[in-house]
Amino acid sequence: MITNELKEKIEKENKVTFVSEIDYDDKKYIKTIKQVKNGIEYIYYELQADKIKEVSNEELIKYFKYNYETRNTSIIY
Amino acid sequence: MSKVENKAVKEYLIKFVLNDLDNCPLFKRVFGKNFARENLELNLERVYTNEFSLIRSGYMDGEDLSITICTNKENDTILSIDDIEKRPNLKATIMHEALHAILSKSKMFCRRNKIKAGTGILECYENGKELGRGLNEGLTNWITEKTGNPIYSYKELTRYIKMIELARGEEKVMKMARGNISRNVIDQLGMKKSEALSFLSLTDEIYSLGDTIVNAEAIIRLLNMKDDKNARRELDENEYYNAIINIIRYMQSLKGNNSNVDTMTQIEYFEDTIEKTEEELRRKDAKLVGIIYEKYFKKELERLENKKDISITDDLEPYDYISRNKLDFPGMEDFKEKYDKIDSKYFQKILEEVQLDYEKGELTGIRIKGYEVLTNRNRYNINVKFFNRIAKMINPKNPNPIQNLLCLTYIGEDIENINQYSVLEIKAENKIIYAYKRDGQVVDFHQFYKEKTEPTLDEIMYYERIRKKAKDMYPNANIRIIDTLVPKEDDDGYVVNTQERLVVCEEKGKEIYYIVEGEDLILANLEKEETKILDSPKRNKSLMVTQEEGFFSKIIKNIRRNLPRNTYRDIDCEAGNIDKHKTFQRSISDMSQYSQDILGGKIDVKCSEPVEEKYNNRGE
Numbered sequence: 001m002i003t004n005e006l007k008e009k010i011e012k013e014n015k016v017t018f019v020s021e022i023d024y025d026d027k028k029y030i031k032t033i034k035q036v037k038n039g040i041e042y043i044y045y046e047l048q049a050d051k052i053k054e055v056s057n058e059e060l061i062k063y064f065k066y067n068y069e070t071r072n073t074s075i076i077y
Numbered sequence: 078m079s080k081v082e083n084k085a086v087k088e089y090l091i092k093f094v095l096n097d098l099d100n101c102p103l104f105k106r107v108f109g110k111n112f113a114r115e116n117l118e119l120n121l122e123r124v125y126t127n128e129f130s131l132i133r134s135g136y137m138d139g140e141d142l143s144i145t146i147c148t149n150k151e152n153d154t155i156l157s158i159d160d161i162e163k164r165p166n167l168k169a170t171i172m173h174e175a176l177h178a179i180l181s182k183s184k185m186f187c188r189r190n191k192i193k194a195g196t197g198i199l200e201c202y203e204n205g206k207e208l209g210r211g212l213n214e215g216l217t218n219w220i221t222e223k224t225g226n227p228i229y230s231y232k233e234l235t236r237y238i239k240m241i242e243l244a245r246g247e248e249k250v251m252k253m254a255r256g257n258i259s260r261n262v263i264d265q266l267g268m269k270k271s272e273a274l275s276f277l278s279l280t281d282e283i284y285s286l287g288d289t290i291v292n293a294e295a296i297i298r299l300l301n302m303k304d305d306k307n308a309r310r311e312l313d314e315n316e317y318y319n320a321i322i323n324i325i326r327y328m329q330s331l332k333g334n335n336s337n338v339d340t341m342t343q344i345e346y347f348e349d350t351i352e353k354t355e356e357e358l359r360r361k362d363a364k365l366v367g368i369i370y371e372k373y374f375k376k377e378l379e380r381l382e383n384k385k386d387i388s389i390t391d392d393l394e395p396y397d398y399i400s401r402n403k404l405d406f407p408g409m410e411d412f413k414e415k416y417d418k419i420d421s422k423y424f425q426k427i428l429e430e431v432q433l434d435y436e437k438g439e440l441t442g443i444r445i446k447g448y449e450v451l452t453n454r455n456r457y458n459i460n461v462k463f464f465n466r467i468a469k470m471i472n473p474k475n476p477n478p479i480q481n482l483l484c485l486t487y488i489g490e491d492i493e494n495i496n497q498y499s500v501l502e503i504k505a506e507n508k509i510i511y512a513y514k515r516d517g518q519v520v521d522f523h524q525f526y527k528e529k530t531e532p533t534l535d536e537i538m539y540y541e542r543i544r545k546k547a548k549d550m551y552p553n554a555n556i557r558i559i560d561t562l563v564p565k566e567d568d569d570g571y572v573v574n575t576q577e578r579l580v581v582c583e584e585k586g587k588e589i590y591y592i593v594e595g596e597d598l599i600l601a602n603l604e605k606e607e608t609k610i611l612d613s614p615k616r617n618k619s620l621m622v623t624q625e626e627g628f629f630s631k632i633i634k635n636i637r638r639n640l641p642r643n644t645y646r647d648i649d650c651e652a653g654n655i656d657k658h659k660t661f662q663r664s665i666s667d668m669s670q671y672s673q674d675i676l677g678g679k680i681d682v683k684c685s686e687p688v689e690e691k692y693n694n695r696g697e
Contacts, residue, residue, distance in 0.1 A: 011271075017271040017274050017275050017278075018275060019275050019278045019279055019282070020278075020279055020282060020361065020364075023357075025328065031278075031282075033274050033275065033278045035274065036204065038191065038202055038203045038204045039191075039192075039200075039202025039203060039204040039206050039207075039208075040202065040206050040208055040274070040278075041204070041206065042206070042278075059323065059324050059327040059328075060324075062320055062323075063320075063321070063324045066289075066317055066320050066321065067285060067286065067289050067354075068282050068285055068286075069206070069281065069282075069285060070207055070210040070211070070281045070284055070285050070288075071207075072201050072202070072205050072206060073201075074139040074140035074194060074201075075137070075138050075139070076136065076137050076139065076177045076196070076199070076210075076213070077133060077135070077136045077137075077214070
């Protein structure tokens with residue numbers, strides 16, 4: 001489980017806001033949100049022992065997008 | 078069958094929605110009188126019906142300004158007004174989708190706020206991302222409920238809004254749909270910007286995980302029909318399926334495995350996805366409830382815990398809500414401990430107030446009901462302990478008849494008509510209950526059986542869900558739901574009448590009994606002489622019931638001794654001032670018949686259709 005200290009460190013160093021933890025394929029990831037000029041962005045980090053690394057793998061980002069983000073569509077259910 | 082434009086339903090929708098919103102003072106106060114009408118005219122051009130969908134009950138399309146009402150039957154007949162009138166779930170869907178249309182922001186608003194589309198709490202951005210879809214559904218459902226319509230989906234998301242209402246007030250919640258996120262929503266939530274972004278985003282995640290389950294279930298259905306051309310085509314066109322399969326292949330290749338994934342492996346993958354996602358959903362729901370609790374309620378609960386003299390004006394409603402809904406969240410154990418302590422002090426305080434009223438000769442049914450509301454128990458969870466204490470206060474030697482009357486009048490919504498004098502002595506004769514003053518003068522007259530109360534829609538739906546559960550187990554059985562009073566020893570060793578709800582499944586002359594616990598049915602066994610009891614109601618044998626779970630074992634001993642088998646005969650008993658075993662049994666019988674009358678017959682007439690309550694009923 002991610003500690004408050006680590007959460008704050010990630011937020012401070014990357015200027016993002018922590019959203020949630022994700023477990024996938026025996027690894028731990030962190031979902032964060034950031035306000036940008038034309039809306040918001042989600043940035044995912046992989047937790048590796050004592051450091052964090054931004055996820056750059058397109059397929060993995062796509063997986064997170066399909067499972068942890070809502071679709072931007074004109075249809076509201 | 079593809080969807081069809083349905084002008085009759087559009088006409089109905091406008092009338093129905095405007096009428097219900099017009100009768101919702103809160104909506105009118107926040108949005109003004111003409112807001113709904115003007116926005117419906119602007120944002121709704123067409124209404125479609127009869128789109129076949131197993132996962133959606135309806136949707137609103139902001140692009141072509143339409144609302145579509147779906148059906149879960151292929152080749153269903155064209156939806157008519159009659160169909161809608163008969164089915165509360167369709168009305169709820171219509172109200173829900175219409176609210177999406179009404180709350181949709183104008184083009185000018187979107188330009189000014191640099192968004193593509195939105196509803197105040199939902200914003201779709203130009204960069205392809207969006208925020209607030211989850212809470213938007215919860216808020217729309219919450220408004221639907223405020224208009225008097227029941228809801229069937231997005232239970233967690235609606236619950237978050239309900240909790241925010243308890244913390245911030247209903248007006249602030251309604252106002253969340255009135256501006257943009259960065260100023261208005263944050264302000265109404267009373268959160269810091271980063272806090273609100275994280276919160277909205279997490280509720281979106283809850284929505285998205287629910288969608289993952291729905292999508293995975295749909296894909297499994299299609300994969301199981303792989304030889305069907307249409308199913309194959311649907312799969313090929315399914316965006317979620319293709320994305321996930323590509324990811325699986327990619328992951329396989331990373332591990333050096335063959336990247337081809339056969340159908341069975343795919344089905345297993347999606348089954349596993351459902352299981353894991355359901356678990357993740359539970360975890361994240363608990364986290365969100367925990368965030369709301371920490372943010373709005375924890376400090377106040379601690380203040381109440383440390384307060385010397387609790388007052389009946391202290392607001393316990395949020396904590397009652399958390400406790401009643403058995404919400405699970407980190408810190409729940411600590412909450413429970415504190416809440417139980419405060420609740421007990423609060424209960425004592427109310428009893429003191431009752432005692433004061435009684436001593437002044439001012440204890441009326443209205444006051445009792447007021448205090449009962451303060452203890453926040455609803456009519457299906459009657460605080461019998463509270464009524465028992467009042468009864469003991471009034472007549473310590475013979476409290477049972479008074480308690481019976483309080484329970485009966487409370488269920489019959491008639492408690493306002495009694496006062497402390499009228500409950501001194503009570504007689505029940507031929508379905509009429511008379512109340513006497515000490516001098517014998519009749520001061521009150523209750524004809525419970527003639528003045529049946531209409532059950533509310535929520536109650537109807539609750540009973541329908543219970544009935545459906547029983548029907549799923551016994552498809553051919555005649556199902557009856559009976560509310561009855563059974564005696565049980567309380568903590569002080571007094572015999573207290575406890576309300577129990579029984580489901581009776583009658584099939585081929587055999588009756589199977591279940592005790593209803595919330596929405597669960599717990600098997601109760603008829604122990605012996607089952608056939609004889611059923612064949613000979615006049616023998617007035619006790620119902621032999623045992624509980625499969627240990628929790629009820631104490632109650633059951635008393636049920637065995639006291640609950641009459643025959644609940645159908647006419648009442649010819651004195652239930653008031655004579656405290657004899659047989660008389661008491663008859664008064665219970667009296668009560669059972671009454672409950673069956675108001676809860677059995679009417680519900681059968683009103684509810685023609687069972688309602689599904691699952692994730693796959695989204696998009697209400």
